[in-house]
Amino acid sequence: MQEIKISIIGLGACEAAQLSDGAMSTLLGAEMILGSKRQLKVVGHLLKEHQITPLLPKLDVLETVLQQYYNQGVRSVVVLASGDPLYYGIGSWFSRNFTPEKIAFYPAVSSVQEVCHRLGLSLQNIDVLSLHGRPVGKLRSKLRDQQTLLILTDAQSTPQILANELIEAGFYEAKITVCEAIGYRYEEISSYPVKALLRNPKSFDPLHITVIDTGRSVKPLPQFPGFANHHFITDGEAGRNMITKAEVRLKVLSLLEPRAGDIIYDIGAGCGSVSIELNYWCADAKVFAIEKNQQRYDCLKQNQKKFGLVTNLHAVHGSAPGILAKLPVPNKIFIGGSDGMLPQLLERLWSQLAVGGQIVATAVLENTKHDLVAFLNTRNVRGDAKVMTQQIAISHGDTLGGQLVYRQALPVSIFNFIKRSDEPVIKLRDPQAADK
Template sequence: MPNAPWLHIVGIGEDGMDGLTPATRAVVEAADVIVGGERHHTLSVNPNAERLAWPSPFDAMISTLETLKNRRAVVLVTGDPLWFSVGARIGRSIPADQLVYHPQLSAFQLAAARMGWSLADVETLTVHGRPVEQMIAFIQPDQRLIVLTTGAETPAQIAKFLTDRGFGGSKMTVLAAMGGDREKRFDGIADSWSHDVPAFNTLAIDCVAAPDAALLPRVPGLADALFQSDGTMTKQEVRAATVAKLMPMRGALLWDIGTGCGSVAIEWMRAARYARAVGIEPRADRRALAAQNALALGAPKLEIIDGTVPAALDGLAPPDAVFIGGGLSHETFEAAWAALRPLGRLVANVVTLESEALLIELRKAHGGDLVKIQTHRADPIGKLTGWRPAMPVTQWSLIKR
């Protein structure tokens, strides 16, 4: 039967074969070939199987696995193969009817049990093999986090992130080798964290905010002062309205045309899990600011491109949303609109009369909503206080249907 399952992806814990169900243990013991890391091979028992290490580069994994189709093949992973693990990557390339997953307790479940935390009330994150700065977006008062780390140095890096943002009193616990004879636990406080911990560990954080802590909600509308900027940026209130119209969604891609200091792209990425963004900006100084802001605010995967539109759009993956904050023209709109995926959202903000006239023309041809946004801030006028208006912003938004 050509599509019969031939590849078993087995989650294994620190207790090795003893922690497997009888059926899963039988699969491992009967395998012709076992693929995994050194640690996985040490934990499993099958003296007759051929042992393969993870290929290098790791991207060669799928082609390596496909050579095993006529053999009883097992891939060993840590914990649950489909929870921040390689099982999902394999499942995107090999048909589901050719795979069997054998889940084990995940590090998240074990850590929650050790901490006595309800997993439903915890944010579960991974920075394993990913930029550690990604977790910054989840630092919130009274939030509990469980983080799969990159290595022994990760808890100290995260302790610094917490301390720098006014969360130095947060409680941190590193759990290593959970479920095995070598299990260890290290407890401490972020602003005094000094433990040397094993490289393979899981970090639990109970966030505690000081009175002067930075408040960085994931809903759009971060304070302007949180961004490094040369003054040219989409301001807080307009940015909140803009990102709302762009509708961030899990895994969705934004093109931020004329990204400047990156404020809209960063808020987009913070607002939804795994949201992606490409910022196009011709000025090197502004690209540098956007890169700094992305790291500081928890969006380190922001891709920043040197170029002018519409030429810079060629070859980019089709977007789910497009923001035009600079460089608006007929050519830019037509290129972005053609590339935008069905149900994609496009938002353009302008401040000049000439650009406003163009938006009115485009709206006549394509429809959508046209609004004018103006904010006033209370500023001192001598010894008193008055309203100081900001430049009005004309915003055009529409959905591709």
Template sequence: MSIIGLGEDGLKGLSCASRSALEAAEIVMGPARHIGLLEGLACETLTWPVPFADGIAQLMGLRGRRVAVLVSGDPFWYGAGATLARHFAPGEWQSFPVPSTFARVANHLGWSLENTRCIGLHAAPLARLRPDLAPGVRVIVLLREGGGVRDLATYLDAQGYAETTLTIFEALGGPRQRITQTPAQELPDLDYQHPVCVACDIAGPGRAMSCARGQADDWFESDGQITKRPIRAMTLSALAPVPFEHLWDIGGGSGSIGIEWLLCHPSLRASTVEPRPERAARIAENAARLGVDHLRVVTGIAPDALAGLDRPDVVFIGGGLCDDLLHWIEENLASGTRLVANAVTLESEAVLSGAHGRLGGDLMRVAVSRSHPLGAARGWKASYPIVQWSVTL
């Protein structure tokens, strides 16, 4: 199987190797738009069905024949390449990329691609942009359809970034190419056509999320059950996320720990367990609004609610701490799993003290005080102290 990247310029943009693979194919399979870009194909053509997954079985049924699959641009950058490769052995396929849409846009605008955020939002919400919204940031966004351009401008306006300069590319590189540059707040009322990509030079007085862990508390909707910013920053430091790790956040509250964990790196995964349905719903809303809608939220009580979850690399217990839960974790999770637990009541402190005596690790007590009016002067008002235990099983 040959995976052939294709731009809107069709055959003109193909390398000699891509052309040779195409000429050698018995069957060319791809979206109708891509097949239409290649004039005079002598071989059999198959239109890739919708939904996309339905085409995989059809393609696998063609094993043993010379098949060329048409995809957009660079197959392995927000393309279909990785999905196709998962279903075939390494020797069964080869890939022939052309410059990606991101590369074409950067070359058109003179943007340094390594300093530009590139995001595919074909099947993802616009809120995925939220962590990247700050003045001076440059983002290139792939959209599913032309109507997404208006949605993007509206979203930026709602976030306080209506001054963002949008450069809208339709059918970039092909005969239908159209390029429109405009502030988001002055978007022309045009009928934007697929395939469409938008380069965003972010500007405006909107609020930006910090790159440090420990976001301000008011980023999270809550009923008061939230790990406050200083303790959250300390907790994320203790959790010490490493790329591709999976976190269990037990007793999610507002979801702030799981959300900030996911904000650390795009490869991270997290599952949050929260017994109260209204809080679980709020966690999902917070995650979606802050751009990490892939947070898995489970309504239930640990450890029963942990059944069926992918095994974690790290566990945080922020609520529901008890001896039974700790014993279940010790007995069921793999050696090397990291565990961090916070306690605020005397009873939960006693649980952590006993666990520390049994398993070791690091036990510390932290008290945070803030300035507060005291008559005509000011004094310190202390929050409840937090006891934190961290250990590697």
């Protein structure tokens, strides 16, 4: 498609198209106009008889369809969009798949902007979340006290479904405002206390935006790294048993330093405290939490739901290293448990890691420390790793006979291995030094 020109035109959030002079000229000059049935109807009275107006195909075949039109002689195509094509719109797909010189954008006022003006909200003071084609559970990770949240929805995220999520997250006093068919003659805006909306059977217009005023939650999620242990559902008393405790977890998080695009394994994830925090603070990293114990795996899944991490946190039920063959190759790994397979696991993972890859492991038992020290010694001999190790010993305050005492928890050893090339470094002779 060397010569085809694609223009993406936003129609605005209203019954009649809001087109700039440039957008109107481009629309009238295009050989083909692609859009939904509703969008094509909006501009139908503007088009000429010779202009072709097929329905917009699904995105997974759109590039192929455009190539077919190009082969048939089409050189100018308009794609209709709602509002601002580059704000939660189809425009981002074109930006990813075509070079800038082949595409042009003509934005109009978006439905988000229209809703903000209807309700007197400053766009910079609200949070926007799209649940269109996304799991509704994602809402949970975005909820904060005293927040205004604007939601782009679909049939799986109706106002009643959102109300149920708010109740489960403890936002009993939240208010939900539903803005239906904004810009149309039958536009309607209605507000409901969250509990009342749960009991309301009303069906809302498919073209709607939901605005949530959260109020305060009676069971808020933490808002700073180092979640208190009691926030996690475990296979014992809340915050106890198989989780990495907050003090050690914070150190592990700081060593792994998760970033967008990372693929991270949490092996022996237990009930998931490390995985949860990794993904909660870095939603664009892919985290694979691997746990073989059924009860702990069930707790991991419950924590995943509780914190709303439904996109890039993948709970994997199985044993390492066997289950790892089904997963993408990681660049960062945390090992919190290995069920006696630590030496084999370390060697296999190390061989897969690229230069710059990282393994962080914790140990309480002497046998585990022995295995990690042996691995450390091997790395030192081969010179293929930057190694750091330290031990954390925490004492918690308690009372004894009415007096303050400190009770020491078992110390935890932390090993951090960063892979580097094992090729010898050849130091070149300084030519200037040779001339002296």
